Amino acid sequence: MGPKTRILDATMLVFRRHGFRRSSIEQVAEAAGLTRQALYHHFESKEALFRAVIERVHESAIAAEETAVAAAETAGGDLGDILAAGMTARMSTMIGSLDGSPHLEELYSEHLVHARDLYQTYAARYAERMVATISRIVRKQQLALPQDLSPAEFARLVEMAMYAAKSQYPAMQPSDAFLKDMAIMVRTLCAGALPKSQKPPVKKAAIPKRPTRRTSGGHP
Numbered sequence: 001m002g003p004k005t006r007i008l009d010a011t012m013l014v015f016r017r018h019g020f021r022r023s024s025i026e027q028v029a030e031a032a033g034l035t036r037q038a039l040y041h042h043f044e045s046k047e048a049l050f051r052a053v054i055e056r057v058h059e060s061a062i063a064a065e066e067t068a069v070a071a072a073e074t075a076g077g078d079l080g081d082i083l084a085a086g087m088t089a090r091m092s093t094m095i096g097s098l099d100g101s102p103h104l105e106e107l108y109s110e111h112l113v114h115a116r117d118l119y120q121t122y123a124a125r126y127a128e129r130m131v132a133t134i135s136r137i138v139r140k141q142q143l144a145l146p147q148d149l150s151p152a153e154f155a156r157l158v159e160m161a162m163y164a165a166k167s168q169y170p171a172m173q174p175s176d177a178f179l180k181d182m183a184i185m186v187r188t189l190c191a192g193a194l195p196k197s198q199k200p201p202v203k204k205a206a207i208p209k210r211p212t213r214r215t216s217g218g219h220p
Contacts, residue, residue, distance in 0.1 A: 004042055007032045008056055011049045012097065019103030020050060020110040047114050054115045057097045058122040062129070065090040069133055079137050080190030083158060084183040086133065090126070091162070091182065095175045104171040130155040138193070146192030154189075161185035 001009075010031035014023045025046055029039040043049045068089035072082040098104055112119060134151040137143065145154050165182040172178045 003032075003034065003038070007034070007039060007042055007049070008053055011053050015050065015053065015107060016098055016101040016103070019101075019106045020046075020114075021106065025049075050110065051115050051118060054111055054118055057094060058118065060097070061090045061093040062122075062125065064093040065126075065129070073137070078190070079134070079141070079143060079193050080187035082133065082137055083130070083190060084186045086130075087158070087162060087186060088179050088183055091172065091179060092175075095172055095179075099175075104173065108171055127155060127159060130158060134158075142196050143193045144196045146189075154193075157189055158186055161189060 007028065010033075011028050014027045014031055018027065023046065025039060026036060028046075028049060029036045032039065043052065065086045069082055069086040072085040075081075077085065098107055101107065131151050134145075134155055138145060138151060145151070149157070162182055162185075165178055165185055166172060168181065169178040
């Protein structure tokens with residue numbers, strides 16, 4: 001194990017134990033078995049350490065999601081199975097990185113303060129991967145998305161379902177209930193994706209006729 005990996009492991013341990021605000025460079029150095037000066041050789045501040053562990057969590061979440069999507073697709077799952085598996089793996093990885101910490105809400109809020117740019121970058125990457133997955137499955141399984149939505153539009157709705165579930169579970173706790181509800185919402189959305197051969201005809205909204213105005217004397 002290299003010194004950088006050891007430092008990041010120690011950083012996560014310290015942040016989980018003490019939260020962000022009450023953690024220090026000295027605590028991380030001690031947990032990593034390094035001097036403060038040696039730690040500064042790799043990271044210039046506590047904020048830099050925090051950003052590094054957040055980035056590692058996101059990279060791990062992406063890898064977990066890709067693995068779960070590939071496994072569900074290989075097993076012959078439908079669109080709901082595949083997307084639910086991927087998002088469950090992603091969120092489980094994120095939750096697991098801080099599992100057991102009494103400072104969950106603080107760490108999540110500090111994430112947005114000190115790493116908002118990373119949050120936005122990875123949100124875009126998650127969205128791009130989901131669009132690619134939906135496009136591939138729709139093409140492979142010859143599906144028609146509900147309401148003739150594009151893969152990008154449908155991916156946005158799936159992500160919105162995840163955020164809706166998060167709003168009901170502060171800090172995504174209890175995690176089992178959060179993950180279950182999120183998966184149900186994703187599968188419910190995907191239930192509208194049908195094989196093109198089974199797609200019902202799109203009903204056009206009836207345009208009401210303009211009422212005829214009564215006139216006297218036969219003039220309009």
